Amino acid sequence: MFIGSAAFQTANSKLIQKRKHRGTIDDIDFTGDNIISGSLTISNQCSDGKDAKIGSVNIGVLKCTFSNNLTVTPRTWRGRVITLAEGLCVSENPDTYEWFQLGVWVVASSDHTADGVTVTAYDAMSLFDVPLPDSYIISGSMHGILTAICSTCGAELGMTKAEVEALPNGLAPLGAYQPNDCTTYRDLIYWLSVTAGGFATINRLGKLVIRTYDRPNTVDATIDGDPRENGSKFSDWLTNFGSAAFENIDGSVEVYGTPGVGVQYSVGFDPFLQYGTGSTKRQMRGAVMTALQKIQFMPFSINLMSAPVFELGDIIFLTGGDASSVPHIGCVQSITYSPDKGLTLKGFGADPNLRNAQTGKDAASSAANRATAASELVIKKYENLMAIDVGDSETKVVEIDFNAVRQTEVEVWHEFQILTQLDPGETSMTVEAVYYLDGIEQDRRPVETYTDSAEHVLGLQYERPIDDPGPHTWEVYLVCDGGTVALDIKDALSVLKGQGISKAEVWDGIIYLVDTFTRFTYASSLVPLTDTVTVTLSDNETISLSDEFDRFTSTASMRTLTETLSIAFDQPFWPLALETGELIGVETDSDYLETE
Numbered sequence: 001m002f003i004g005s006a007a008f009q010t011a012n013s014k015l016i017q018k019r020k021h022r023g024t025i026d027d028i029d030f031t032g033d034n035i036i037s038g039s040l041t042i043s044n045q046c047s048d049g050k051d052a053k054i055g056s057v058n059i060g061v062l063k064c065t066f067s068n069n070l071t072v073t074p075r076t077w078r079g080r081v082i083t084l085a086e087g088l089c090v091s092e093n094p095d096t097y098e099w100f101q102l103g104v105w106v107v108a109s110s111d112h113t114a115d116g117v118t119v120t121a122y123d124a125m126s127l128f129d130v131p132l133p134d135s136y137i138i139s140g141s142m143h144g145i146l147t148a149i150c151s152t153c154g155a156e157l158g159m160t161k162a163e164v165e166a167l168p169n170g171l172a173p174l175g176a177y178q179p180n181d182c183t184t185y186r187d188l189i190y191w192l193s194v195t196a197g198g199f200a201t202i203n204r205l206g207k208l209v210i211r212t213y214d215r216p217n218t219v220d221a222t223i224d225g226d227p228r229e230n231g232s233k234f235s236d237w238l239t240n241f242g243s244a245a246f247e248n249i250d251g252s253v254e255v256y257g258t259p260g261v262g263v264q265y266s267v268g269f270d271p272f273l274q275y276g277t278g279s280t281k282r283q284m285r286g287a288v289m290t291a292l293q294k295i296q297f298m299p300f301s302i303n304l305m306s307a308p309v310f311e312l313g314d315i316i317f318l319t320g321g322d323a324s325s326v327p328h329i330g331c332v333q334s335i336t337y338s339p340d341k342g343l344t345l346k347g348f349g350a351d352p353n354l355r356n357a358q359t360g361k362d363a364a365s366s367a368a369n370r371a372t373a374a375s376e377l378v379i380k381k382y383e384n385l386m387a388i389d390v391g392d393s394e395t396k397v398v399e400i401d402f403n404a405v406r407q408t409e410v411e412v413w414h415e416f417q418i419l420t421q422l423d424p425g426e427t428s429m430t431v432e433a434v435y436y437l438d439g440i441e442q443d444r445r446p447v448e449t450y451t452d453s454a455e456h457v458l459g460l461q462y463e464r465p466i467d468d469p470g471p472h473t474w475e476v477y478l479v480c481d482g483g484t485v486a487l488d489i490k491d492a493l494s495v496l497k498g499q500g501i502s503k504a505e506v507w508d509g510i511i512y513l514v515d516t517f518t519r520f521t522y523a524s525s526l527v528p529l530t531d532t533v534t535v536t537l538s539d540n541e542t543i544s545l546s547d548e549f550d551r552f553t554s555t556a557s558m559r560t561l562t563e564t565l566s567i568a569f570d571q572p573f574w575p576l577a578l579e580t581g582e583l584i585g586v587e588t589d590s591d592y593l594e595t596e
Contacts, residue, residue, distance in 0.1 A: 002100045021084060021593050022084075025081050038338075043337075046347075052331075063119070085101045087100075129185075146279075235298050243256060243257050243261070245266045303342055382494040391480055399474070404466045405500050416487060430481045433458075453483075460476070
């Protein structure tokens with residue numbers, strides 16, 4: 001919500017207001033005098049017009065008729081960028097205006113008449129209607145995925161990394177693997193906003209943001225009865241989502257919350273909530289359920305004599321007049337503004353007295369539609385979501401997980417956009433690629449030589465038979481000699497393809513933990529070293545634990561090293577027997593440790 005100065009708030013509460021408009025069409029300036037009176041309308045919403053929902057990716061719309069006196073060449077309007085700002089008169093004699101931006105839109109169509117040019121323009125959400133590549137997969141943090149999507153579609157992200165991480169599931173590692181129901185990048189944003197328990201929209205500056213309803217004890221504005229015009233409507237009930245149904249990759253449905261209490265929300269098949277341990281999925285889906293429970297607002301529709309200062313998702317308190325005898329907390333889920341007709345705000349809901357189910361996503365596919373034939377050619381793609389620096393030690397640049405349903409052969413192509421930097425005094429450098437399949441180094445290490453500090457394209461290709469059905473991991477590491485290499489975000493592009501590969505990702509149930517003791521030197525007796533590992537399992541998975549001490553040299557007497565492993569289960573598990581400690585014995589005439 002735009003707050004403005006104290007003078008702005010006072011002026012916006014008056015029954016009579018003076019406003020002006022100005023903006024740009026690309027680099028061409030215009031004012032309100034260039035807009036045909038009564039033609040300007042701005043609208044946007046974060047729900048479908050009758051039910052409260054999460055996951056909105058609605059496109060904001062501007063409609064306007066510009067007079068013919070603008071210096072815009074006819075039939076060149078499509079694709080032009082319109083920015084619009086409004087000024088509210090905060091003092092008179094002389095008139096002083098306080099300005100704020102209303103939004104940014106791209107012209108989609110224009111009709112030329114004798115009176116002027118009528119345009120329809122959409123906000124940046126329309127930029128994400130770009131088809132996804134075949135068998136597209138993406139993984140990383142929520143902020144990393146949003147940044148990559150915006151970069152691909154030519155849009156801007158209007159949230160900092162900290163703001164994204166503060167969202168529900170904002171810190172969770174995410175992945176959208178095949179199969180899923182996404183066909184465009186806007187579909188990915190839809191499911192990301194569902195995963196965050198909120199909705200996606202474009203802010204006043206034309207940037208993508210995700211907002212949630214999970215803002216307890218927050219009221220953005222109080223609106224009494226005086227500035228409301230005729231036609232306001234208020235419901236006599238509050239939305240109440242008592243449970244949520246999540247579809248699994250096999251077509252089964254899991255319900256969270258309390259079925260039979262309030263409305264059940266059908267989330268559908270969220271590709272970002274399908275993978276990981278059972279406890280991880282329960283935690284992430286539980287966060288979505290918690291966000292849904294925050295949507296306890298009263299549906300309403302009000303007309304205001306106000307500047308368009310409100311944002312989608314604003315929490316408002318309605319009091320006085322025809323709202324005096326009903327609950328007063330509402331959430332702005334639809335905004336329509338016309339300078340001549342005023343501002344209309346609406347909030348939607350799902351009546352718990354009339355319905356016991358709601359559809360969150362209509363395009364949820366059945367498990368049968370996500371099945372993959374063993375003979376189908378499957379392509380898995382990878383791109384890095386973080387910048388990578390490579391020096392004289394092996395650095396991972398690619399990791400592709402895939403599941404073979406039979407013996408087969410895979411072909412892997414890599415294209416790396418690298419920036420080489422020679423070490424001081426060096427006239428050339430080498431970049432060596434190291435391939436690993438399931439952690440085992442392969443028999444080929446291609447090497448490229450570079451003689452300058454510049455951008456280069458490093459292309460790699462490898463074919464490999466897969467003898468064992470099941471989950472596999474393909475990795476590529478780079479190592480430099482005589483210089484360094486830098487890869488920016490999305491500069492490591494890889495494609496793995498083959499028949500007999502499932503589109504579905506299957507987790508192998510293995511978690512790798514690396515524990516490192518930093519190098520140290522001592523010349524006297526050593527105090528006890530203790531390493532404690534705690535593992536909590538919510539499901540009865542079979543586990544194995546191993547630990548290894550690296551070789552080091554001792555020049556004096558040494559005391560016992562003790563390592564403690566503690567494992568907790570949510571329910572009884574047998575026949576697993578765990579030792580609570582390992583005794584490390586020291587050979588006095590040797591320079592290594594042995595584990596008993």
